[in-house]
Structures are given as structure tokens and as C-alpha cells.
Amino acid sequence: MAKIDDVRAGYGFFARHPGRIYLDSAATSLCSDAVLRAGLEFDAFRRASPYRGLYEESVEATDAYEGARETVRSALNARFAEEIVFTRGATEGFNLLAHSLRDWVKAGDEILIGEAEHHSNMLPWRELAKARNASVRYLPAGEDGRYDPETLKKELRENTRILCVTHVSNVLGQVNDLAALCAVAHQNGVLVVADAAQSAPHRPLDVQALGVDYLCFSGHKCGSAMGIGVLYGRLEQLEALPPLLYGGEMVDYVEEWDAQFAPLPRRMEAGTVNVSGALTLAAAFEHMAALDWAWITSREQALTKRLADGVSSIPHVRLLGANGPHREAIAAFTVEDVHPHDVAQIMDAHGVCIRAGHHCAQVLHRRLGLPGSNRASLMFYNTEAEIDAFLEALSSVRKEMGL
Amino acid sequence: MNSFYNEILTEHHLRSNHRGDLTPANLIRCGVNPSCGDDLTLRLQTENGVITDGAFTGDGCAISRASADMMLDLVIGKTREEALALSETFHNMILGRAEEADEEALEEAACLRDISHMPSRVKCAMLAWRTLNEALKEGEASSPTA
Numbered sequence: 001m002a003k004i005d006d007v008r009a010g011y012g013f014f015a016r017h018p019g020r021i022y023l024d025s026a027a028t029s030l031c032s033d034a035v036l037r038a039g040l041e042f043d044a045f046r047r048a049s050p051y052r053g054l055y056e057e058s059v060e061a062t063d064a065y066e067g068a069r070e071t072v073r074s075a076l077n078a079r080f081a082e083e084i085v086f087t088r089g090a091t092e093g094f095n096l097l098a099h100s101l102r103d104w105v106k107a108g109d110e111i112l113i114g115e116a117e118h119h120s121n122m123l124p125w126r127e128l129a130k131a132r133n134a135s136v137r138y139l140p141a142g143e144d145g146r147y148d149p150e151t152l153k154k155e156l157r158e159n160t161r162i163l164c165v166t167h168v169s170n171v172l173g174q175v176n177d178l179a180a181l182c183a184v185a186h187q188n189g190v191l192v193v194a195d196a197a198q199s200a201p202h203r204p205l206d207v208q209a210l211g212v213d214y215l216c217f218s219g220h221k222c223g224s225a226m227g228i229g230v231l232y233g234r235l236e237q238l239e240a241l242p243p244l245l246y247g248g249e250m251v252d253y254v255e256e257w258d259a260q261f262a263p264l265p266r267r268m269e270a271g272t273v274n275v276s277g278a279l280t281l282a283a284a285f286e287h288m289a290a291l292d293w294a295w296i297t298s299r300e301q302a303l304t305k306r307l308a309d310g311v312s313s314i315p316h317v318r319l320l321g322a323n324g325p326h327r328e329a330i331a332a333f334t335v336e337d338v339h340p341h342d343v344a345q346i347m348d349a350h351g352v353c354i355r356a357g358h359h360c361a362q363v364l365h366r367r368l369g370l371p372g373s374n375r376a377s378l379m380f381y382n383t384e385a386e387i388d389a390f391l392e393a394l395s396s397v398r399k400e401m402g403l
Numbered sequence: 404m405n406s407f408y409n410e411i412l413t414e415h416h417l418r419s420n421h422r423g424d425l426t427p428a429n430l431i432r433c434g435v436n437p438s439c440g441d442d443l444t445l446r447l448q449t450e451n452g453v454i455t456d457g458a459f460t461g462d463g464c465a466i467s468r469a470s471a472d473m474m475l476d477l478v479i480g481k482t483r484e485e486a487l488a489l490s491e492t493f494h495n496m497i498l499g500r501a502e503e504a505d506e507e508a509l510e511e512a513a514c515l516r517d518i519s520h521m522p523s524r525v526k527c528a529m530l531a532w533r534t535l536n537e538a539l540k541e542g543e544a545s546s547p548t549a
Contacts, residue, residue, distance in 0.1 A: 339464035341439055341527065346408065357439060371440035371462055401465060402413040 004299075007291065008381055010034060021352045021386045026170055026198060026330050026359075026377030029223045031280075038283035039225050039276035049272055051249060065275045068282035069265070072230055075285040076215075077206040080235055082264035085244075086278050089229035090197045091120040093216030096244035097193065097231060098124035101162070103242070107133035110157055112190070114139045114147055114165040115367055116172060119360040121164050121195040121216075138363070139165070145172035145321035149180040156184070162191045167199035167210075171361050171375065172321030173304075173330030175199070182211035191237070197221055201379065202300055202329050204293050213237050219277065223284035228277030231268075238264055245270035296380045300329055303378050303387060307331045310391040311376075316398055320373060332359070332375040335394075338401050340372045346400050347374075350393035408465065411514045415469035420476060422468070425458035430542045434534030436526045441467040445534045449542065452483050464527050466518070471531035473512040483539050490532045497525055 001009075008014050010032045013022065022030060042064060048055075050062035066081070073081045087093040105111070111125045115138040129136045139155050142148045147165055156163075163185045167178050178194055185192045193214045196205060200217040207215060214237065219228040233241065243250055243261055247270040252260045261267045288296060308323045308331050316336040321327065335343050344356035355375040358365045365372060376390060428446035435442045441463030448456040457479050459471040474493075478486040492508055495501040499519035506513040518528045 339440070339462075341441075341464040341524070342408070342466070345521075345524070349407070371442075400408055402408075402417050 003295070004381075004383060008383075011381060019351055021382075021389055023376040023378055023382065023386070023390055024353050024355050025201070025379040025382075026221070026375065027355055028220050028226070029201060029379055030381060031220075031223055031225065032284075032287060035223055035280050035283040035287055036225065039280040042276045042279050050275060051266070061275060065273060065278055068275075068278040071282035071285055075204065075289070076230075076232055077204075077208055078232055079208065083207075083232055083235050083238060085231040085233065085238075085265050085268040086273060086281075087216070087229045087231050088227055088274075089218040089220070090195065090216040091218075093229055093231035094120050094193070094195075095124045097214055097216070097233075098128045100241050100244050102128065102132065105129070105132045105134050105161060108159055109134040109162075110160045111136050111162045111164065112139050112155060112160050113137070114141065116141045116145065116147075116169045116361060116364045117164060117166055118170055118195060118197065119362070120197075121166065121193065122363065125162065125164050125193075134161075135159075139163070140367075141169075141172070141174075141364075143322070144324065144326070145169060145174040146326060147176050147181060149177060149184045152181055152184045156188045156190060160188065160190050162193060164193045164195075166195040166197075167205075167215075168196075168202070168328050168330070169321070169361075169364075170198050170330065171332045171359050171364055171373070173198075173308075173327045173332065173377075174321050175326045175328050178210045178212065182213075186211065198330065199328070203297060207232055207234075219281040219284065222281070223287060224281040225277050228274050228281050230281070235264075238268070241268075243270070244268050247271050249273070291380065299380050300378065303382055303384065304329055304331070306384060306387045307376060307378060307390070310387065311394070314391070314395050317394065320368065329379065330375065330377045332373045334370060334373050335397055337403055338397055340374045342401060343374045343394075343397055346397050347390075347393055350389075350396075352390050352393050354390075407517060409514065411473075411511050412465065412469045415472040415511070416465040419459075419468065419472040421458045421472050421479075423458050423460065425456060428456075428458075430538045432534050432538035432541070434530050434537070436463075436467070436530055439464070439523075439526065441527055441530050443467060443471060443530050443534055445471070445531065445538055447535075447538060447542075449483070454478050454481055454483070454486055459531065463530065466515070466524055466527040467530045470512070470515060470528045473510075473515075474531045474535065477510060477512060478535065483542075486535065487539060490536055493532050494529065497528055 011030050013030045048057035048061040050065045069084050073084050168175050182192045191213045194212040196215050196217040201222045215232040220226040250267050250270040311319045311331050311333050312323050318334050320332040340356035358372050425446035430447040433444050443461035446458050457475045492505045515528050518524050
């Protein structure tokens with residue numbers, strides 16, 4: 001059996017939906033049986049609340065959860081486990097971070113937000129600016145859809161304090177040179193908050209090499225259960241941050257008028273944590289490491305090229321973002337004279353799952369002059385045959401609309 | 404392969420009877436589905452409580468446009484009350500609550516009955532009718548009695 005068949009056999013989705021072609025992994029990825037079992041097994045057989053119990057099962061739950069944190073630390077090449085905060089997902093991470101940076105941002109400060117950002121790495125910062133009488137500006141993307149470090153140099157101002165940029169755009173599919181953007185930002189004393197929601201699933205991240213101050217991603221796009229994500233923060237930054245949420249678990253002791261908060265990272269994780277979710281996230285990273293990242297990235301690069309080349313070659317179909325070496329796993333497009341909704345519905349009738357709309361990036365779509373678009377996105381479990389079937393179906397859309 | 408985009412729908416989408424500008428028009432109303440990117444401007448001419456003419460423009464999906472065209476086929480020549488009644492019948496059909504007799508009253512618009520099984524397209528089909536409701540109710544409030 002070819003490796004890919006073996007891999008696909010581990011995903012219940014394919015047996016349950018034979019013949020369906022799932023090309024919406026950028027929205028949520030499929031989940032393998034082994035990853036799910038890691039979470040289920042905890043809840044079924046080893047359920048206990050971590051940290052507080054003094055009995056064996058609680059200690060084991062603590063070890064399991066902290067073990068998952070260590071797996072994530074290693075996967076991101078973060079220096080310390082204290083830099084890894086588990087959240088509900090990227091959206092929660094950005095919101096909690098923006099809220100926590102409230103006192104750090106002063107009136108007259110500026111937050112520079114990439115124009116291609118997903119609403120989750122845009123709206124929390126706009127609300128923060130409103131609340132603190134700070135201003136917001138947008139960093140334009142280039143013709144190819146990438147943020148250019150040279151452009152960033154020109155756009156930074158005296159009062160710019162935070163830069164919010166995505167590693168990989170969920171619409172344009174372009175990989176930004178995050179390390180170069182961080183270098184420019186840091187030369188100017190600007191904090192970088194990066195969105196890794198679309199990069200973490202497709203490449204091993206090295207937060208030290210990237211140089212980001214903060215980085216968020218969601219587990220469910222990386223093959224884990226829903227409801228778990230990571231906020232990475234450089235220790236020097238995170239140490240100075242007030243807690244994100246208050247309540248149980250994040251305190252050491254509480255008096256009537258005073259409280260002492262727990263050390264990092266527990267101080268940033270109030271309430272009973274999502275142990276089973278964290279275990280599935282760790283299992284997802286272990287799954288990808290076991291598949292071998294070299295196999296994953298080379299397979300996805302080949303499939304992405306097939307997808308993007310194919311979309312580019314269909315008459316009356318326009319690919320968004322450059323069809324070049326910087327594209328990763330995502331191909332958003334428009335079909336002339338056919339509304340994205342209708343495209344998606346016809347594709348569904350052909351057995352293909354793609355997305356329609358603005359993909360939570362309305363500012364980007366406005367700048368592109370589009371009310372919406374379609375998006376196909378892949379992961380290592382997709383095949384060449386699936387890409388070809390998608391392309392064939394896409395080629396017939398206009399005809400089916402009577403054009 | 405896909406029978407939903409049938410002849411009726413395609414005809415009303417590509418060769419609409421009522422797509423375009425309308426002058427004079429004494430009732431103009433815009434409708435939008437922000438979540439999916441459908442927008443519509445309805446222009447109606449009413450006289451003595453009767454819709455004498457109508458047209459639509461906008462950048463919506465095929466369903467929203469075809470639905471608007473079929474709606475105008477139905478309501479042009481009808482009274483305000485008759486139009487509002489048809490609107491309610493259409494709404495019931497979309498929600499899967501209509502009787503066969505009701506569908507007859509909707510003529511070609513009844514071909515959208517399958518939308519009752521497609522929750523994500525309900526707003527598309529309803530856009531024109533919703534806009535019509537708002538236009539007629541607003542017209543009633545602001546125009547002098549016949």
C-alpha cells in the first residue's frame with residue numbers, strides 16, 4: 001500500500017464519505033483516529049482535574065497536560081514551556097492578548113495591521129485602539145499578495161507600537177517572510193503579533209528563528225480536536241503581561257483584598273484546562289512528525305502547484321495571489337459571471353467541498369474589488385486525483401450556469 | 404449532474420425580464436445579505452395601491468437574481484395586499500411549510516421549493532421578497548392614501 005493510502009486509512013472521514021473531495025482544510029482540517037483517541041482515552045479512562053488533586057490520578061492528569069505543553073514547545077522550538085499558553089484557538093489568543101496589552105498601549109500610539117489579515121488578527125486590535133485613543137493603519141500587501149519588508153520600513157512611524165501580520169494568508173495563500181518583517185519591526189521597537197493559523201498546519205515553525213513576539217494558531221486546523229489552540233509569547237514579553245483571564249488555577253493564594261498569581265504559564269490559563277484538547281494537539285504534532293515533515297512539505301508543495309497551475313489555466317477563472325513559489329496549500333479564485341455561492345453549490349453537487357464568501361477577510365476583498373471569492377485548500381491527505389477531479393468540476397461550472 | 408440550476412432558474416438569471424433601471428419609480432429599496440455578498444436594489448412604480456411596474460439591479464448570486472425576476476413576474480399588476488400575501492406564501496414555501504395549492508399561486512417561483520432543504524441559500528432566495536416587504540410597508544407609511 002502506498003504511504004498515502006496508509007495515511008488516509010487512518011482518517012475516518014474518507015470511509016464515511018467515499019467519493020467526497022474535501023478541499024476546505026483551511027477552514028478546519030480532518031482529524032485522524034489516532035489523534036482523537038489520545039483525547040477520548042483521557043476522558044474515558046484517566047479523567048481527573050490536573051494541578052489541584054493530591055491523588056495519583058490528578059498527578060497523572062497534570063503530567064499528561066504538561067507533557068502536551070512540552071510537545072508543543074519542542075514543535076515550535078520555543079525556549080521555555082512557560083512561553084506556551086493553551087487557548088481555545090487563534091481567535092481567543094488574539095483577543096486575550098489585545099485585552100492584556102490594554103495598559104501598554106497609550107493614546108497617540110499606532111497599531112499597524114496587515115490589509116490581508118483575518119478578522120481575528122484585525123478586529124481585536126481595532127477595538128484596543130478605540131479604547132485607548134490609539135490609531136490604526138493598514139500595511140498594504142504587494143501585487144503578489146505578500147507583505148514586503150521594504151514596504152514595512154516605509155510604513156513604520158515614530159508612534160507605531162504593534163505590527164499584526166499573518167505568516168500565511170488564508171485567502172492569498174502566500175507565505176510572508178516573517179523573519180524579515182520581524183527584523184524590520186524590531187529595529188524600530190515594534191512588537192510583532194503573528195497569525196500562524198495557516199502556517200502551523202503545513203510547516204514546522206521555529207519561533208526563535210522567526211523572531212516573533214507573539215504568535216497564535218488553532219489546533220483544529222492542525223488536525224487536533226476543536227477548542228484548543230496556542231498563544232506563544234516570548235518570555236520577556238509574557239512575563240510582563242497581566243493575566244489574560246482571572247479565576248481558579250491561575251492563583252497561588254487569594255485574600256480578601258489581595259491575590260498572588262501563579263507563575264507562568266499557569267497564570268495565563270484560568271479555570272479547568274482543556275486536557276483532552278491539549279492531548280489531541282500534542283498527538284497531532286506527533287502524528288505530523290511521524291509522517292516526516294519533509295514528506296509532508298514536499299507532497300503539499302507538489303499538490304499546491306498542481307492546484308494553482310490548474311486553476312490558473314481554466315478560462316474565465318482568476319486565481320487570487322501570485323502563482324509562484326511562495327504559495328502554500330491555498331488557492332482562492334473567482335469565476336467570471338458566476339457568484340461564489342453558486343460556484344460552491346455546483347461543486348458540492350460534483351462531490352467537492354470548497355468555501356465561498358470572504359473567508360473572514362472583508363478588508364482584503366474590498367481592496368481587491370471583490371464581494372467574495374471561492375477557496376480550495378489542501379493538506380497532505382489529499383491526492384493528485386482529487387485535485388484533478390476538482391479542476392474538472394470547476395471547468396464545467398460556467399457551462400452549468402448556462403454561460 | 405446538478406439539476407438545481409434548472410432551465411427556469413437559468414432563464415430568469417441570464418435572460419431576466421426585469422433586470423435593469425426603472426424610471427419613473429416611486430418606491431426604491433435596497434436589500435443586502437452581507438454574509439454572502441448578495442445585494443439588490445428594487446425599483447417599483449405603484450399607482451392607486453397597485454404595482455404597475457418593477458425592476459431590479461444588483462450583484463447577487465444566481466438564486467437571488469432569479470428569485471427577484473420571478474417575484475417581479477408575479478407581483479407586477481397586483482395590489483399591495485396581494486403582493487404581501489404572495490410574499491408570505493413564498494416564505495412558507497422556502498421554510499417547507501407550504502401546501503401544493505400555495506405553490507400554484509407562486510407559478511414559476513415554486514421551482515425554488517428545494518431551497519427549503521438548503522438552509523445556506525434561504526437568504527439568497529428571500530432577499531428580493533424581504534426587500535419588497537420593506538418597500539411596501541415603508542411606502543404604506545409614507546405615501547398619501549389613494
